[in-house]
Amino acid sequence: MSDIFIGAAPEGPQNLPLKRANRHGLIAGATGTGKTVTLQVLAEQFAANGVNVFAADVKGDLSGIASPGDPPPDWAVKRAEEIKLEGYAPAAQSVVFWDLYGTSGHPVRTTVTEMGPVLMARILECSDAQAGAITIAFRLADQEGLALLDLKDLRALLTYISENSEEIGKTYGLVSPTTVAAIQRRLLQLEMDGAEIFFGEPALDLEDLLKPAADGRGVINLLAADKLVQSPRLYATFLLWLLSELWESLPEVGDLDKPKLVFFFDEAHLLFNDASKELLDRVEQCARLIRSKGVGIYFITQSPSDVPDIVLSQLGNRVQHALRAYTPADQKAVRAAAKSFRANPGVDVAKEIQELHVGEALVSVLDPKGAPTPVARTLVRPPCSKVGPVAPEMRATMIAASPFGKKYAKAIDRESAYEILGKRAERIAKEQAKEDARAAKDAARNGGSTRAAPRARKSTSRTTAAERVGGRVATGLFNTIARELMRGIFGTPRRRTRR
Secondary structure, eight states: OOOEEEEEETTEEEEEOGGGGGGOEEEEOOTTSSHHHHHHHHHHHHHHTTOEEEEEESSSGGGGGGSBOSSOOHHHHHHHHHTTOTTOOOOOOOEEEEETTSSSSEEOOBOHHHHHHHHHHHHTTOOHHHHHHHHHHHHHHHHHTOOOOSHHHHHHHHHHHHHTHHHHHHHHOOOOHHHHHHHHHHHHHHHHTTGGGGBSBSOOOGGGGTOOOTTSOOOEEEEEOTTGGGSHHHHHHHHHHHHHHHHHHSOOOOSOSSOSEEEEESSTHHHHTTOOHHHHHHHHHHHHHHGGGTEEEEEEESOGGGSOHHHHTTOOEEEEOOOOOOSHHHHHHHHHHHHTSOOOTTOOHHHHTTTOOTTEEEEEOBOTTSOBOOOEEEEEOOOSBOSSOOOHHHHHHHHHHOTTHHHHSSOBOOSOHHHHHHHHHHHHHHHHHHHHHHHHHHHHHTTSOOTHHHHHHHHHHHHHHHHHHHOOOSOHHHHHHHHHOOBOTTSOBOOOOOO
16 A cells, blocks of 8 residues: 655655545646546546545546556656656556446436435525425425335425425425425426436445455546536535435544545536535535545535635645636636645745646645645656546446446336325325215215215315325335434435444
8 A cells, every 4th residue: 555646846756645535635727737637647546555436527538547548648658757657557447437317327326315305405406495395395205204216206295295285384384386386397307407317216325336346456436427517506416415425324434544435526616606505514514524434525626716615624635737817816716726735935836826737736735644745846647547538339348347237227116205195196086086976876865955965075075184194104114214214414314324
């Protein structure tokens, strides 16, 4: 096991100690300055040291990490010679491809229940009133033992709430049909965007992200995000959900010699765009606490100013590529980035941050004692794998050979809220029809009088309302789940602690 070699500087090799890799990090810089290659370099070395990686491949370029860079490009050979990199040779990494849409990797699914009301409301871009309705829907689902697995379950429950708003409002607060209709339209748009496949079962087993390769190296889990990032809210919320699930699921381990998992969040600004203070506080809480679970988070974005200070303060390892200062706002961002580093008398950060060439970066990491190292202008080492997208044929072959293919390929649609509420409505309709028929029969027997019918309908109405609002699903399993369900940081149910 060795530290992560980022590159060479006049002050000496710039190494990230594995023991401090769970203190999170930031890779920043303008477009085209080398952020993706730096991410690739770090991912390669984490995997070589037996650390699993999860990274979003926003442009498709990162997929080349699955293929050796053979022959390596001239610039990579020149850089290896320049920094005296010994043993530099082409090499591929063990990669598993994932895709929320199920086309460029194994399908990634979760249930609506596991997503939770806070993140579900964010995906749907809900107003405060609409977010309140989503919260009521989740609460009612818990109380009624209704499993929310996919979008049709949530739609059915919202319809149920709208049809019974008067009775439900007495317990949970009024939800207007207009509010429900607005949420239903947003659900329809989400489906039209192709996100319907993401919600359902089998849900992603987080243990599958932690399994090492057969040779003991770490596995790099790549999420195909070129299409996903076109739906920024879904992209950011999915990655936030994944972090939340990892925090909820993994046991406390303290400071390990190396992390269990390193999580790279590309286009990180999408997470914080239009985020409420409540959400920012929760992101900061998750970042602060998840490191004790053996998980390191690395945000990739253009400028450090894209990340709120409350979160930025949690990022101990910094790799800053060039920034351009064309506008007053750009100049302010440069000054802010310069102030975030530990000073080095030999480096004028504010000046050099604008003069860095492609593949150069200002680097400051936590040393073995946990203190930030002085900033150093660094020539980033070249990756051993291919720079650029992997061939589609190779991707398809790797997906077909993956052990996760059979596990996730076929969706499962078990009985849940949609089916339960449908059966309940059908049963109520049949009972009402029987009461109507009985009332009509009594009326005919009484010589056409219909005086007895209203009493029957009134009695039936009371029974129906009680069943709609206060009834429980007659299944002990669902009642147990409803009683024991607890929600974590982002409103997601706590999973059992993994050992």
